[in-house]
Amino acid sequence: MANYIIRRLLTMIPTLLVISLVVFILIQLPPGDIITSTLESMRQQGMEASDEQIEALKAQYNLDKSMPMQYLHWLFNFVQGDMGYSIKYQQPVNTLIWERMGYTVIIAIASLLFTWALSIPIGIYSAVRQYGWGDYFFTIVGLLGLATPNFLLALVLMYFGYTWFGVSVGGLFSPELAEAPWSWEKFVDLLAHLWIPMIVIGTAGTASIIRILRANLLDELSKPYVTTARAKGVRPIKLVFKYPVRVAISPFISTIGWLLPSLISADAIVSIVLNLPTTGPLMLQALLSQDMYLAGSFLMLLSILTVVGMLLSDILLAIVDPRIRYE
Amino acid sequence: MSNLPILSIRKLSVEFSSELGVNPVLHDISFDMMRSRTTAIVGESGSGKSVTANATMRLIRSPGKITGGEIVFSPTAGTSFDILKLQEGSDEIYDLRGGKIAMIFQEPMTALSPVHTIGNQVMEAILIHQKVSKTEAFQRACEMLQRVGITQAEMRMNQYPFEFSGGMRQRVVIAMALVCQPQILICDEPTTALDVTVQAEILSLINELKHAIDTTVMFITHDLGVVAQVADDVVVMHRGRILETGTVRQVLKSPLHPYTQGLLAAMPGRAEAGQRKARLQTVSDVYDENEFAACPLVAIGDNRQVALPIDAIPSELRP
Ligand SMILES: Nc1ncnc2c1ncn2[C@@H]1O[C@H](COP(=O)(O)OP(=O)(O)O)[C@@H](O)[C@H]1O
Ligand SMILES: [Mg+2]
Numbered sequence: 001m002a003n004y005i006i007r008r009l010l011t012m013i014p015t016l017l018v019i020s021l022v023v024f025i026l027i028q029l030p031p032g033d034i035i036t037s038t039l040e041s042m043r044q045q046g047m048e049a050s051d052e053q054i055e056a057l058k059a060q061y062n063l064d065k066s067m068p069m070q071y072l073h074w075l076f077n078f079v080q081g082d083m084g085y086s087i088k089y090q091q092p093v094n095t096l097i098w099e100r101m102g103y104t105v106i107i108a109i110a111s112l113l114f115t116w117a118l119s120i121p122i123g124i125y126s127a128v129r130q131y132g133w134g135d136y137f138f139t140i141v142g143l144l145g146l147a148t149p150n151f152l153l154a155l156v157l158m159y160f161g162y163t164w165f166g167v168s169v170g171g172l173f174s175p176e177l178a179e180a181p182w183s184w185e186k187f188v189d190l191l192a193h194l195w196i197p198m199i200v201i202g203t204a205g206t207a208s209i210i211r212i213l214r215a216n217l218l219d220e221l222s223k224p225y226v227t228t229a230r231a232k233g234v235r236p237i238k239l240v241f242k243y244p245v246r247v248a249i250s251p252f253i254s255t256i257g258w259l260l261p262s263l264i265s266a267d268a269i270v271s272i273v274l275n276l277p278t279t280g281p282l283m284l285q286a287l288l289s290q291d292m293y294l295a296g297s298f299l300m301l302l303s304i305l306t307v308v309g310m311l312l313s314d315i316l317l318a319i320v321d322p323r324i325r326y327e
Numbered sequence: 328m329s330n331l332p333i334l335s336i337r338k339l340s341v342e343f344s345s346e347l348g349v350n351p352v353l354h355d356i357s358f359d360m361m362r363s364r365t366t367a368i369v370g371e372s373g374s375g376k377s378v379t380a381n382a383t384m385r386l387i388r389s390p391g392k393i394t395g396g397e398i399v400f401s402p403t404a405g406t407s408f409d410i411l412k413l414q415e416g417s418d419e420i421y422d423l424r425g426g427k428i429a430m431i432f433q434e435p436m437t438a439l440s441p442v443h444t445i446g447n448q449v450m451e452a453i454l455i456h457q458k459v460s461k462t463e464a465f466q467r468a469c470e471m472l473q474r475v476g477i478t479q480a481e482m483r484m485n486q487y488p489f490e491f492s493g494g495m496r497q498r499v500v501i502a503m504a505l506v507c508q509p510q511i512l513i514c515d516e517p518t519t520a521l522d523v524t525v526q527a528e529i530l531s532l533i534n535e536l537k538h539a540i541d542t543t544v545m546f547i548t549h550d551l552g553v554v555a556q557v558a559d560d561v562v563v564m565h566r567g568r569i570l571e572t573g574t575v576r577q578v579l580k581s582p583l584h585p586y587t588q589g590l591l592a593a594m595p596g597r598a599e600a601g602q603r604k605a606r607l608q609t610v611s612d613v614y615d616e617n618e619f620a621a622c623p624l625v626a627i628g629d630n631r632q633v634a635l636p637i638d639a640i641p642s643e644l645r646p
Contacts, residue, residue, distance in 0.1 A: 224437040231384055231432075232503065233425035233455045236416075243440050321442055322487045 005315065012307050019303040020078075024071045027296045035063060037290065038087065074293075078300060084293030088285070093297045097279065103172055104278040106190075107197050112259060114202030115209060120249070122206075123213030127248075128240055130218060142207035151273045154200045158274065161196055170275035172197075200270050213248060220244030250320050257313030261305040331401060332359035333543050334383070334511060339396035341378050341387060352378050353567045354621075355396065359630055360511070360560075365537065365544040367554040367575070369590075370564035371610075376547045379564075380513045383545070384430055385410060385420050402427055402510055426456040429504035433516040435497035439488040445472075446484030449503050456507045471502040474539075475532060494525035498532065505536055512537065513545045518553065530556055551594050555579060560630065563587050569624055573631040583633045583640065589614040 035057050039049055049057075058064045062073050077084065083093035122142075126135045158170065171178065172193045177186050220226065221244050229239055268280035279298070286294035318324040341353040353375050360366045368376045381387050383398055393411060400423075401407035413419045432438045439448055449468040453459060459467070465484070472480035475498040488496055497517060504512060514533060518526040534557060537544050546557050554561055554575065561578040563571040563586065571584040582588045589610035622634045627644045637645060 224432055224434050225440045227386070228432060228438045228500070228503075229440070229451075230386060231424055231430040232452045233421045233423075234451065235421060243443075246442055323441055323489050 001318065004318070005311075008311050008314065012311070015307055016304060019307075020075055020300060021071065023296055023299045023303065024074060026299070027292050028067070035061070074296065078297070083297040086286070086291050086294040088289050088291045088294070093294050096282065096294065097297065097301070100277055100279045100282060103276065104280070107172075107194065107201065107276065107278060108259065110194055110198040111200075111202035114198050115205045116252075118202070119206045119209035120213060120252075123210045124217060124240065124245060126210060126214045127217035127221065128236075130214075135214075138210060142210050145203050146207040150200055150204050150270045153203065154196070154270050154273045157196045157200060165192075170273075172276060197270065197274055197276055200274070209252065212251060216248035216251060217244055220248050246320065250317055253316045253320060254313040256316060257309030257311075258306070259309065261302045261309060331362070331404060333362040333401055334360040334545075335397075335399040335401075336379070336383075337397045337399070339379070339382060339398065340394045341375075341382055341391060342394055343391045345390060351567065352391075353382070355623075356564070356567075356569045357396075357624060358562045358569060358572050358632070360543055360545060361630070362543055363541060364559040365534075365546055365557055366560045366562060367546045367548060367558035368562045368564060369548055369551060369554050371549055373566075374564040375567040376549075376564055377515055378567075380430065380515050380545060380547055383410065383511075383513065384424055384428060385413065385415075386424075400427075400511075422456070425452055425504075425509070426507050427509055428511045428513065429507065429509035430513040430515065431497070431500045431504045431517050433519050435493050435500055435520060438500050439496060441488055444485050444487055445491070445499055449484075449499065449506060452503050452506050467506060468502075471506040472499070474536070475499070475502040475505075476528075477502070493521055494529065497521060497525075497529055501529075501532065501536070505540055505542070508540050509542055511543045511545065513547070515547045516549070517546075519548070519550075533557070551579070551590060563590070568621070568634060569632070571633045572624075573628075577631060583627075583644070584635060586610065586614045 035054065038057060039054070042049055055064070062070050065073070074084070081094070083097070085091070086093050086096055089096055122138050126138050129135050172190055173186065174189050174193075177189050180186055217240075221240070223244075226239065226243055229243055234242070268284045270276075271278045271280040272284075283295070283298040285291070286298060314324075336359070337357050338355040339353055339357070340351065340355055342349050342351045344350070356375075356379065358366070368379060370376055378387065378391070382393055387393055396411065398410040399407050400410050410423065413423070439445070446465065446468055449471065450461070450464045453464040453467055454461070457464075469480045469484060472483060477483050477495065477498055483491075488499070491499065501517075512533075517533065518529050521529060530553065533544070533546075536542075544557075546553075548554060558575045561571075561573060561575050562569055563578065563584065565586055571578060571582065571587050578587060579591065582591060593610050622636055624632045624634045625637065625640065625646060626632050627640060627646050633640060
């Protein structure tokens with residue numbers, strides 16, 4: 001097992017290097033660079049930049065160097081934890097990203113737990129009572145959920161949140177507490193705001209997880225080893241939970257890996273509608289405004305999280321399923 | 328010898344329903360299984376052998392339905408009850424399954440859970456049916472594994488099925504079925520998926536343990552060669568009906584029903600030396616299905632039945 005993990009870690013390095021090169025090229029692809037956009041905004045304010053100023057700017061961003069050198073500079077700084085400087089926000093990328101990362105993680109974990117708490121019991125129920133009225137009911141509700149756009153649900157919940165509970169619309173905090181230091185009051189305020197994004201983001205995955213779990217479980221339940229267990233006298237509840245659920249659930253363990261990158265990117269639209277201080281909208285902005293260092297950092301972080309997440313999933317899978325462990 | 332049957336199936340009918348309609352799978356089948364004997368159920372695939380076994384274990388589930396008949400089980404000479412009358416989900420049913428009646432299956436490769444250890448799965452059978460501690464259960468499971476010929480049993484207990492060969496897995500399945508000393512062991516084509524050499528080993532293992540534990544065996548197979556090796560009594564099935572029953576000697580030596588005669592003629596080993604090169608006969612060369620379709624079973628002696636019109640039965644055997 002330890003061997004397996006080390007091997008996987010080592011193969012991650014070349015993978016990430018290739019990705020970093022692709023990311024760097026991608027950032028360079030669109031016409032124009034930071035200098036042109038800076039000059040453009042200066043011009044709009046009625047200023048002309050002198051040649052020396054332009055040269056100084058270029059030197060500041062390493063743009064006077066060759067492409068390979070620019071790449072190495074960027075990569076080297078990134079590895080050391082310096083992700084560069086955002087032109088648009090006039091702040092180091094580090095401060096911009098980490099500030100929002102905490103909230104993103106909180107929302108993502110809350111909505112994931114919500115999704116699982118809802119979909120796993122329903123999925124198991126639907127499989128065990130296949131074609132029962134409950135199965136049909138959840139199928140219809142699930143399909144409705146699948147067909148409802150997230151932002152629409154967000155708007156509806158915001159409306160009810162405001163009219164019924166008087167929760168201020170959008171954001172993670174009430175305006176008067178947003179800048180306040182952490183306190184019990186602020187924590188409670190966070191919980192009062194958290195449920196809307198939790199439900200909106202959480203329900204998005206629910207329907208598909210129910211369907212997948214139901215299908216997997218039905219598949220497992222018809223396997224001979226389940227019949228063997230029944231013939232042994234194992235009772236129905238134990239039969240479902242001890243044997244097939246364990247196997248049927250492993251696809252969701254692999255989604256834990258995909259969850260990590262989705263922390264950053266997913267639900268940008270929901271976050272914008274709900275005005276959440278998460279990383280999604282920031283990344284969208286960075287890509288739209290060609291904020292090179294910010295966008296590049298996001299893409300790189302996404303890739304790292306994807307690769308690490310996949311490793312995590314594989315390790316978890318190996319723990320659940322002995323066949324993988326021994327390969 | 329005419330002791331009481333341990334299992335007496337009477338007019339058992341099962342049907343499966345689907346969008347296409349109702350498909351009757353067993354039509355009023357009746358036969359007896361005598362205590363401590365091996366009754367082989369033989370028939371081509373799809374004839375309803377597994378459904379018969381599953382009905383005995385009350386394992387038929389929707390869309391299948393037992394529509395009539397009784398399966399009278401007499402665990403001891405004095406007591407008997409109809410398995411089909413047991414309440415669905417009652418303790419008696421779980422007591423029966425794996426306790427008084429155990430079953431082994433065709434596919435040893437998939438009959439064990441891939442994610443639990445061998446020990447876990449064998450011990451589970453003990454812990455369900457016997458009030459013993461986990462250490463005691465571990466001991467018994469180990470002993471049983473040794474009895475079915477698994478060496479280093481204690482170490483093997485912690486291994487997973489994928490670390491076992493097909494034959495070894497079938498031994499584990501046998502250990503799991505016999506560890507609670509069932510009164511009836513149902514073997515549903517236990518050797519069909521195995522190599523010929525392994526097949527012979529498993530057959531003799533089942534035979535040996537049958538005597539050691541003194542259990543009664545229902546042995547399902549489509550292979551008459553296997554029937555000759557293991558069976559005391561034979562039940563011939565075709566398309567959800569029983570065509571003939573009797574002792575292995577009666578059925579294999581002097582078959583009455585044309586279908587049984589066809590089955591025997593189609594056996595590779597039966598071809599006369601001179602006919603070696605000739606094409607093997609198929610059952611349909613001998614047996615015209617429509618000729619005797621749906622004839623009721625006629626009892627013509629001690630546990631000997633045949634589904635033929637009276638005038639087609641040799642006169643000296645007519646009831
Ligand atoms: N789960 C099921 N659903 C629908 N039909 C079934 C099912 N199991 C068995 N049958 C029907 O019962 C018939 C007999 O099956 P089975 O007892 O498995 O045959 P075999 O003699 O090969 O063991 C099959 O031809 C099939 O049509
Ligand atoms: Mg079968």
